[in-house]
Every structure is written in structure tokens, then in C-alpha cells.
Amino acid sequence: MDEIKLSNDVIEQIKEFKYYDLTEGQESLIDELITDKELKECYKSCNSQHFQQNFKNWTSGNHDVDEFIKKAQLKAKDVDHIIEWIEYDKFEDVEYLAKGGFGTTFKAVWKDGPKVALKCLNDSKDITTEFLKEV
Known part of the structure; x- marks a missing residue:
């Protein structure tokens, strides 16, 4: 060619x-x-480049979750569809919204960012790649 x-x-x-x-x-x-x-x-997207440079600065403590978040960040096309791992102490005004089959949903204010939705997953240390495919 x-x-x-x-x-x-x-x-x-x-x-x-x-x-x-x-x-x-x-x-x-x-x-x-x-x-x-x-x-x-x-x-x-400059977002994906920014996130890629920051990969070494965070971990969820679960390799599969980390890889899932990294892949989602590299694919994100706009700031409204970004998944990030953020330590809990970076949030304030955390309020319960609902409980579902896989976990609990909260709303909060990210100290370094906007208002966000938080997902607290049940047994998150045991999350598998198969589970993440369903997210």
C-alpha cells in the first residue's frame, strides 16, 4: 500500500x-x-496522556481494579466520563444515596474537584476481572 x-x-x-x-x-x-x-x-485526548503519566502515583490495592480504571482512563473522551481512584479522605459532605446489589452509592464533594458520585463496592478486595466486565 x-x-x-x-x-x-x-x-x-x-x-x-x-x-x-x-x-x-x-x-x-x-x-x-x-x-x-x-x-x-x-x-x-490530553486526558488520557495526563492519566497515563499519573498511573504510578495511585493504587486501589487490587490489581484487577487498577487495570480496569487505567483502561477506562485511556479510553475516556471527555471529563464527564472519567473513572478515577481517589482516597476517601479527599472527599467531604459525603451523603448516602442508595444501596444496590453490588454496593452502596453516595454523593460527595471532591476537595480537589467537582461534586461526584461514589460507589462503595461490597467485598471490593475480592473483585475479579469477570465482575469488572459487568460494570
């Missing part, structure tokens, strides 16, 4: 893409057109 050469104008337009606004078709087309790894990163 012949390598496709992109003009500087097209490259500049790609750098300005808002990755989270792209359709799956547009993402697929860009992945096919752009062969340069560095340029591909220009249209990827």
Missing part, C-alpha cells in the same frame, strides 16, 4: 481536532490516514 502524504495544512487541522467530538467513523478514518505516531497523539 502506498504511503499517504498529508499536506502541512491538513496536519495543522488535525492538530486542532477536538478528539472527544469525533464520531467513530471519523476516528477510524484518522487512524487509517495518520501513520506517524507522534502526529496521532496530537488529536488524542
Whole structure:
């Protein structure tokens, strides 16, 4: 297959893409057109790069949970759909909302961020990859 050469104008337009606004078709087309790894990163969400640099700074204490969160962070396209591991002492005004089959839901204010929903999972130290596939 012949390598496709992109003009500087097209490259500049790609750098300005808002990755989270792209359709799956547009993402697929860009992945096919752009062969340069560095340029591909220009249209990827900066959130995933930020999280990737921070992976070594946290752990849930459960390898499977950590991997699940890391994968979700790398796939996140906007800040409204990000999963993070945050220590409990980083929250205030924690209020009970509901209890379900897998755990309890609370709302809280993250001291370093917005209001959030918290999930306290039953027996979270024993969570398996199979369980996480259901989340």
C-alpha cells in the first residue's frame, strides 16, 4: 500500500481536532490516514496522556481494579466520563444515596474537584476481572 502524504495544512487541522467530538467513523478514518505516531497523539485526548503519566502515583490495592480504571482512563473522551481512584479522605459532605446489589452509592464533594458520585463496592478486595466486565 502506498504511503499517504498529508499536506502541512491538513496536519495543522488535525492538530486542532477536538478528539472527544469525533464520531467513530471519523476516528477510524484518522487512524487509517495518520501513520506517524507522534502526529496521532496530537488529536488524542490530553486526558488520557495526563492519566497515563499519573498511573504510578495511585493504587486501589487490587490489581484487577487498577487495570480496569487505567483502561477506562485511556479510553475516556471527555471529563464527564472519567473513572478515577481517589482516597476517601479527599472527599467531604459525603451523603448516602442508595444501596444496590453490588454496593452502596453516595454523593460527595471532591476537595480537589467537582461534586461526584461514589460507589462503595461490597467485598471490593475480592473483585475479579469477570465482575469488572459487568460494570
